[in-house]
Amino acid sequence: MTSPAFIFVMQKRPFLLLLSLLLSFCALALGWSLLFAQDPTPTIDRLAPPPTVPSPGQADDGAYLFWLNCQPCHGDHGQGLTDEWRAQYPMEDQFCWNSGCHGKRPYEEGFTLPETVPAVIGENTLSRFVTAGQLYAYVRTAMPYEYPGALPDEEYLAIIAFLLRENSLGAGITLTEETVYDVTLRPLPTATPTAVSASINSGDTDIIAIPLILGMVGSLLFVGVIWLWRRQTH
Ligand code: HEC
16 A cells, blocks of 8 residues: 555655755855864863953952952962963963062062962852951952052952852842941852853754754655665665
């Protein structure tokens, strides 16, 4: 018994074969172009200032101020002065503790940097501060390390707002000299991992899926039509 579907496929056989080949070809071409359109090593300038945002809030201002005043020592993700972070610097600036740099004998009017600069963003950081107010009081009198107390209070508050946001704390309240003491840091919630690279990758995978699906549909169609055709001729 021949079903109407079978008859349809047999009648449209040349067209279906052509369509399947076309689909497969599109898939190949798309996959190929995607493969080569992608920069194999996306270079993000980690020393660059944070991107500007429309109508920036306190924490956004803080992000810029952190970049300007704190990031050189505390890292682009607040990770501290790790070897990995120092490696982002131009070669001549990577060896902070050499004499003539920030070592025991610093350059004229320079300063000696402690061997470790702590992380300020992420799990188990800022553990000695119970409230954002305490953090503010400390940062305001002790940081930036080489010029303690150099910034205006509202800039320190903006930087604290940024640190709170990055540590998923404070629920985005605007900090003032008063409200800063209302925010408790303990217990710190589990820090969200920096999603920069992860999101780039997942985006790419989505696009790659298109030629994959096209190719699969094309191949299935091709195999199906050939199979039916053979069944008919035998
Ligand atoms: C020149 C390097 C340098 C710069 C710039 C700098 N810091 Fe620091 N920071 C340090 C060092 C070194 C320590 C450790 C000091 C100590 O233990 O006495 C530290 C400690 C801290 C701590 C205490 C962390 C903890 O858990 O004990 C915080 C918070 C902090 N810095 C925030 C800032 C902020 C905010 C800025 C920018 C306004 C800044 N720092 C700029 C070097 C720096």
